[in-house]
Amino acid sequence: MARIINLRTARKQQARQKKTAQASENAVKFGRTSGQKQAEAQAAERMRRQLDQAELEMPSSSAKDDTKSP
Template sequence: MADVINLRQARKRRDRKAAEEQAGANRLAFGRTKAQKQADAAEAERASRLLDQAKRED
């Protein structure tokens, strides 16, 4: 016979695990310093300017 489990506790355990996974994804997406965000913006701007300079006028 199978062990008896408390469904409330199982649901809470499942929800906690899902919340931790979501928090980890959010840390990757939003957990950057202001300096990192500015560096990425500057790099994107530089790449955009470099591409614009390489355009040919027809």
């Protein structure tokens, strides 16, 4: 005799399997390894430090402030 199944749960299970398959496909297609993530983070930190070093500091002009409105 045939096994009786609940169609609603069967559809939900099938949808979950399809979603899992799609997620694993996306992980392969768009995912990055931890080494790549670490290298990218190091490059961003290096760029930030280089930008901070190149920043010009404006001298404080507390004695003579021309930006005040009359």
